Amino acid sequence: MSTTERMTDSLDSQEVRADLKGMSQGALVRKRFLGHTAALIAVALLAFVVLIALTSVGIGAWHGWWKYTWQDTPKLIDGGEPTLQLFPFSLGEHPFGQDSVGRDYFAMTMRGTQISLVITVLVGVISAVVGVSVGAASGFFRGWVESVLMRFTDIVIIVPVLLLGAVIGYNLKAGFVLLGTFLGLVLWTGMARLVRGDFLSLREREFVDAARLAGASSGRIIFKHILPNAVGVITVNTTLLMSSAILLETSLSYLGFGVKAPDTSLGLLISSNQAAFSTRPWLFWWPGLFIVIICLSINFIGDGLRDAFDPQQKKVSLRRVKEQAQVDVPAPLTAATAAPAQDGGTTPEPGDGR
Amino acid sequence: MFSYVMRRLGVSLLVLLGASFLVYMLVAVSGDPLAEFRESTKANKDQLIAQRVELLHLDVPAPVRYFIWLGGAVKCVIPGQCDLGSTLAGQPVTTALSTAIPSTLQLVTGATLIAIVVGVAVGIVTALRQYSALDYTVTFVAFLFFSLPVFWVAVLLKEFGAIRFNDFLAHPVISGTAIAAVGVVSALVWPLLLGGSWRRRGITALVAGAVGAGVLYYLGVSEWFLYPGLGPVLVALTGAGIAIGITALLAGLQNRQALYASLTTVVLALIAMYALAPLLEQATLWLIVLLGLAAIGAGVLAGYLFGGYDRRQSMKAAGLTSFLVAGLVLLDRFMQSWPAYVVATRGRPIATIGSQTPNLNGDFWTSGLDFFTHLVLPTTALVLISVASYTRYSRASMLEVMGQDYVRTARAKGLSERVVVTRHAFRNALIPLATVVAFDIGQLLGGAVITENVFSFKGMGALFVTGLTRQDPNPVMGTFLIVGITAVTFNLLADLAYSALDPRVRVKA
Numbered sequence: 001m002s003t004t005e006r007m008t009d010s011l012d013s014q015e016v017r018a019d020l021k022g023m024s025q026g027a028l029v030r031k032r033f034l035g036h037t038a039a040l041i042a043v044a045l046l047a048f049v050v051l052i053a054l055t056s057v058g059i060g061a062w063h064g065w066w067k068y069t070w071q072d073t074p075k076l077i078d079g080g081e082p083t084l085q086l087f088p089f090s091l092g093e094h095p096f097g098q099d100s101v102g103r104d105y106f107a108m109t110m111r112g113t114q115i116s117l118v119i120t121v122l123v124g125v126i127s128a129v130v131g132v133s134v135g136a137a138s139g140f141f142r143g144w145v146e147s148v149l150m151r152f153t154d155i156v157i158i159v160p161v162l163l164l165g166a167v168i169g170y171n172l173k174a175g176f177v178l179l180g181t182f183l184g185l186v187l188w189t190g191m192a193r194l195v196r197g198d199f200l201s202l203r204e205r206e207f208v209d210a211a212r213l214a215g216a217s218s219g220r221i222i223f224k225h226i227l228p229n230a231v232g233v234i235t236v237n238t239t240l241l242m243s244s245a246i247l248l249e250t251s252l253s254y255l256g257f258g259v260k261a262p263d264t265s266l267g268l269l270i271s272s273n274q275a276a277f278s279t280r281p282w283l284f285w286w287p288g289l290f291i292v293i294i295c296l297s298i299n300f301i302g303d304g305l306r307d308a309f310d311p312q313q314k315k316v317s318l319r320r321v322k323e324q325a326q327v328d329v330p331a332p333l334t335a336a337t338a339a340p341a342q343d344g345g346t347t348p349e350p351g352d353g354r
Numbered sequence: 355m356f357s358y359v360m361r362r363l364g365v366s367l368l369v370l371l372g373a374s375f376l377v378y379m380l381v382a383v384s385g386d387p388l389a390e391f392r393e394s395t396k397a398n399k400d401q402l403i404a405q406r407v408e409l410l411h412l413d414v415p416a417p418v419r420y421f422i423w424l425g426g427a428v429k430c431v432i433p434g435q436c437d438l439g440s441t442l443a444g445q446p447v448t449t450a451l452s453t454a455i456p457s458t459l460q461l462v463t464g465a466t467l468i469a470i471v472v473g474v475a476v477g478i479v480t481a482l483r484q485y486s487a488l489d490y491t492v493t494f495v496a497f498l499f500f501s502l503p504v505f506w507v508a509v510l511l512k513e514f515g516a517i518r519f520n521d522f523l524a525h526p527v528i529s530g531t532a533i534a535a536v537g538v539v540s541a542l543v544w545p546l547l548l549g550g551s552w553r554r555r556g557i558t559a560l561v562a563g564a565v566g567a568g569v570l571y572y573l574g575v576s577e578w579f580l581y582p583g584l585g586p587v588l589v590a591l592t593g594a595g596i597a598i599g600i601t602a603l604l605a606g607l608q609n610r611q612a613l614y615a616s617l618t619t620v621v622l623a624l625i626a627m628y629a630l631a632p633l634l635e636q637a638t639l640w641l642i643v644l645l646g647l648a649a650i651g652a653g654v655l656a657g658y659l660f661g662g663y664d665r666r667q668s669m670k671a672a673g674l675t676s677f678l679v680a681g682l683v684l685l686d687r688f689m690q691s692w693p694a695y696v697v698a699t700r701g702r703p704i705a706t707i708g709s710q711t712p713n714l715n716g717d718f719w720t721s722g723l724d725f726f727t728h729l730v731l732p733t734t735a736l737v738l739i740s741v742a743s744y745t746r747y748s749r750a751s752m753l754e755v756m757g758q759d760y761v762r763t764a765r766a767k768g769l770s771e772r773v774v775v776t777r778h779a780f781r782n783a784l785i786p787l788a789t790v791v792a793f794d795i796g797q798l799l800g801g802a803v804i805t806e807n808v809f810s811f812k813g814m815g816a817l818f819v820t821g822l823t824r825q826d827p828n829p830v831m832g833t834f835l836i837v838g839i840t841a842v843t844f845n846l847l848a849d850l851a852y853s854a855l856d857p858r859v860r861v862k863a
Contacts (some may be wrong), residue, residue, distance in 0.1 A: 038494075154369045158838045159377055162803065163830070166822045167384040247503055251804055254505045255819060267503070274509050276518075288506040293500030303497070 005168070014116065029232075032308040039304020042297035052114040056106070061112050068104035070111035070264065076102045084281045097282045099273065115259060115296055116246055119180035123245035126184025128238045131191025132227075138192070138221055139199025140333055150196070157189045165257030176259050179252075183212050183245060190313040191237050198230040232309030239302030243295045359846070366842040374427075375420055377834050378827070382416035385825035387442070387605055409440070410827065423831060438835070439828035441821070447832040450817060455799065455836070457709060461806065462798045464729060466735035470791060472737070473744025478780060480745070481752035482732045488546045492745065499742040508735045508808035512564030515731050516704040524701055528574035533567045539564030581693055584686040586624060593620035593679040599676070604671045606772055611662025612671045618660070619653045619676035627683045634687055637718045642684065649680035688726075691719035695727075703727050707810035740794075749791055752783040785855045789848045796844025799837050 023031070033039060058064030068074060076098055082105075083092025096105040107354075134153065138146040161183070168182050202208065203226065211225050250267025252258030257264035266287040271285035386392075387410055391403050401405065408844035411419045426437030436449035480489045541563030573579065584592070597616035598607070605612035630645070653676025657669030696703050698720060699711060705728045714724055748829035755761065756779055764778045765771075810816075814833050821829035 030698065073575060151365065151372075153368055155376060157839055158369070158373045158834075160818070160834065162457075162819065162822065163377060163384065168381050170383075170385045228612045243501065247501075250503050251505065254503075255807060256823070264645050267505075270503070270509075274505075275510060277513055282511065284506075291503050291506070292498070292501050296497055299497045299500055330772065341563070 029308045033304050036304035036307055039307075040301045042300035042304070045293060046297040046301070048288065049113065049297075050117060053110050053117060053343070057110045057114070059114070063145065066104075066107055066110070070103065070107040072104060072107070073102045073263075074098075076105065089260065096286045097280070099283055100276070100280070104285060105283065108264055108269060109266070109290060112264045112269050112287055113290050113294070114268075115176045115263065115265045116122055116249055116291070119176055119183065119259075119265075120242045120246045120294075120298075121251045122177065122180030123184040123187055123249075124238050126181060127188035127191060127241055127245075128234065130185065131188030131237075132195050133197025135192040135197075136222055136227065136230075137195035138201055140203055140218070140226065142200075146196075149192075153189050155190050156186055159186065161186060162252065162255065162257055165252045165255075168262065169257050170298075175263055176265065177251070177259060183248065188239060188244065193234055194237055195230060198233050199226060202226045202229050216294045232306075236302055236306045236309065239298055239305060243298040243302065246291065246298070291294050302330040359850070362846050362849075365844065370838050370842060373838060374424070374831070374835065375417075377500075378420040378423065378831060379416060381822075381827045381830050384822065385826040387412065387827070389825065407443075409442070410682060416458065419827075423828070426812045427831075427835060441829050442824060442826045446827045450829055451814075451832050454812065454814045454817045454833070457811060458799060458815070460709065460808075461729065461732055461811055461813055462736065463803060465733045466740070466794060466798060467804075469737045469740040469742055473741045474784075476741075477748030477750075478752050478783070481749045481756065481783075482775065483549065484753065484792075488549065491546060491576040496742040496745045499738055502550070502739060504739050504802075504804050505808055506736060507738055508805055511731045511735055512706045512808070515734065516706045519704055523696070523703065525577060526574065526577065526579035533570050533574075536570045537563040537567030554572060556847070563732065580696075580720040582689040584682065584689065586627065588677070589627065589682050589686060590620065590624055592682055593623060596620075596678050596682075600675045601671045603772070603776065604674070605664070605667040606770065609662060609664065610666060612657065612664075612668040615653075615657040615660040615668045615672035616675040618656045618852075619649075619672050620679050622652055622656070623676065623679040623683055627686070627810055632851045635732070639718070641767045642718075646677065646680060649676045652676055688719060688723060691723060693718075695720045695834045697721045699724075699727075702728065706731070719846055732802070732805050734809065735808075744787075744790075747785055748783065751786045752779065753780045754841060755783045758782075785852070788851045788855055792844050792848035792851060796841040796848075797837075799840045 054064075056064050056066040057070055063069070066243075077093055082095060082097035084095035090107075096109055098105055098318050099108070134149050136205040138149040164182055164186055165179070169181055171174065208221060208225060211221050216225070249258055249265065249271070251264045253260075253267030256271075259268050261268070269287040270284060273280070277284050388403055388406060391399055391406065394402070396402065398818065407430070411422055414422075423439060428437060430436040430438070436448050438451070440446045441450060473623075476492060480492045482484075483489055509511065518594070541559040544562035545558045548558050549555070550558070597620050598613070601607060601613045601616050608611060626649075633641070650673050653673035654669045656676070657672035658665060660668050660672070662668050692703075693715070698714060698716060699705075705724075709728050710721075711724050711728075714721060716724065760772060761779055762775045769778075799814055802813075804820055805811070806813045806815040807819065814836070817829050818833040821833070
């Protein structure tokens with residue numbers, strides 16, 4: 001049945017109510033995001049992973065609360081079997097087991113997670129900054145600026161990322177920070193195209209003309225007037241970029257072009273232990289599990305943000321809409337708002353008073 | 355239009371030139387091609403170095419080398435004159451490419467097609483049942499697939515899909531736990547798919563669970579895994595199911611002529627299954643292609659003869675049904691060769707590496723099976739990770755279309771939901787997908803670097819990575835050139851296709 005269109009209606013009415021209360025755009029977005037259960041779970045999960053990854057093995061000179069570091073080689077206990085128990089919960093001596101040399105795999109996985117996270121954040125920040133700048137400049141100024149920047153984008157798109165990994169690996173053995181930086185410097189192309197598209201349509205709008213007539217400079221129009229309107233596209237795309245960056249890093253490390261020993265990353269851990277799958281499967285499961293957890297939560301956060309910024313496109317928590325509709329909406333609106341919540345083909349016709 | 359295409363081609367050429375220069379420079383700084391000799395203690399060290407220097411023109415700076423390479427590459431416009439240099443082993447890059455490209459296409463084409471068909475179908479269905487349990491499940495699974503590292507999936511597939519499955523095939527005894535698990539899974543999945551009221555879902559769950567467990571038990575008892583086959587009964591039943599499904603989708607079940615035409619083709623296929631059996635013993639690829647075309651032809655003819663108020667619909671439905679049922683018959687024939695193939699591979703039928711079993715020398719059927727068993731795992735890995743994005747794209751696109759005014763109009767004028775969905779919504783929802791698909795096909799030749807690596811396929815990706823690790827510039831440049839040209843061309847095609855499919859979009863003439 002035509003749930004989609006009634007969806008939109010119900011959202012509009014929700015919007016109207018919010019406007020009546022006088023909520024700002026930011027508050028609306030926040031409210032919608034907090035209504036997205038999956039995204040909230042994802043935020044909590046990601047925060048948990050970040051927290052244990054940072055505190056357990058520490059950073060730099062600080063040692064964290066875990067008894068081993070990722071380089072210690074304690075004695076092999078029980079063939080390196082994982083000692084983690086969920087019920088009753090206990091970590092044991094080596095919760096994630098040990099590798100063939102006896103290194104504590106929990107510490108190694110945490111170190112790998114740290115590095116993968118750092119690379120992810122670097123890629124997200126750098127590619128967002130570069131992509132937004134290029135996209136904004138070409139979309140706003142058009143003309144030769146656009147031609148030059150977009151052709152440059154085309155060139156960067158077809159340069160293989162693997163090649164860059166090889167170049168960095170050979171010339172700068174300095175490790176993961178540089179790797180993340182350089183990956184960020186090539187992964188901005190999609191962002192630039194999206195932002196350009198947004199700017200192309202936004203610059204024709206009346207409020208831009210108004211700002212220009214009021215004497216605003218180009219910089220002011222870009223940063224104060226247009227950019228805030230494009231912030232949804234930018235945020236969502238950044239999260240998607242970050243989730244693909246974490247997979248890219250692991251792939252590069254897997255092929256030997258990314259993070260290299262003696263340092264470690266989640267991809268490198270899997271790559272160096274794949275032959276041991278039949279004898280020590282845990283060496284293979286844990287890093288993979290962490291990659292999936294991180295990537296999955298970032299994807300869900302991105303999905304939540306997209307819904308929050310662009311309610312026309314996607315869902316909000318329908319149950320919430322329905323409940324609120326029944327609690328605080330005047331009677332005439334109720335039928336229209338409550339209708340789509342009873343989906344699955346049994347939607348009553350609007351106005352039948354259900 | 356013409357001037358637009360010419361301008362785009364010109365710009366693309368410039369972009370390719372710029373990118374190839376950049377790539378050449380990057381390759382030049384990505385390693386030292388002489389490194390393996392510098393530490394060498396061989397007596398003829400200097401001579402080896404001199405050879406390598408001459409081969410790669412290392413005596414001139416990198417930008418000059420680029421133009422030497424470009425000079426050879428430009429000659430590719432003239433047939434037979436192509437000179438992309440040679441690898442360090444002395445093999446011309448053009449030869450290496452001509453073996454790598456078919457291998458890559460073999461690996462990636464099937465995977466991409468399956469991913470597109472499955473992804474679009476799932477996306478459309480979830481869009482039509484937005485916010486159902488099915489929709490939420492598919493969304494979660496899509497995100498999960500998005501988040502899987504391909505090499506992780508590939509290694510898992512190798513372990514469970516090949517090594518352990520082959521172990522199982524050696525002693526195909528199905529345990530009670532496995533039967534129970536399959537029963538529970540099908541009891542969970544079918545209600546999701548079919549939906550309906552809670553009562554209906556409960557009944558579906560019970561029936562599906564019992565049937566699932568029962569089928570698996572029967573397969574185990576009848577040693578189906580050792581001697582698989584469909585047999586005439588199963589072909590007839592599945593064929594009838596296909597006929598009804600296709601007719602319901604394309605023509606609607608109230609169009610009786612279309613239904614009868616489709617069912618007739620199933621009967622024809624069953625007759626052909628026995629009549630053609632001797633001919634199929636000496637099958638070749640061309641014969642199969644010919645028979646496939648004949649099947650479509652027979653179906654279309656059946657549709658034409660049954661006619662009905664909309665002859666085209668009958669022809670379409672019967673033709674498609676006939677093709678699919680012919681596929682079933684083919685599958686059955688392949689299954690009959692399975693025991694022989696298992697013997698030929700010494701009881702390890704599912705392969706983990708490479709693209710064929712060396713020295714197999716089987717007939718069409720065994721070598722066909724060999725082809726499939728080598729492709730099944732890499733294809734599964736590729737489909738798993740790429741199906742998710744097609745699902746999301748087609749779902750979003752379908753949702754948008756279903757909210758359009760013309761869909762409301764179509765409903766308002768009394769069209770059936772089937773016609774609204776298949777004629778009005780589905781076709782328009784495919785337009786934005788055309789761009790994505792064209793773009794992805796443009797990337798196909800790049801190969802699936804990691805999948806090729808895990809499964810030891812010698813395709814474009816492998817050529818590229820080996821070149822990169824050995825500091826061998828020419829194969830790297832060769833693969834880059836092919837990938838770059840196809841990517842640029844298909845981008846152009848995507849834009850043209852978009853404006854052709856959607857008249858609202860005009861190219862800047």
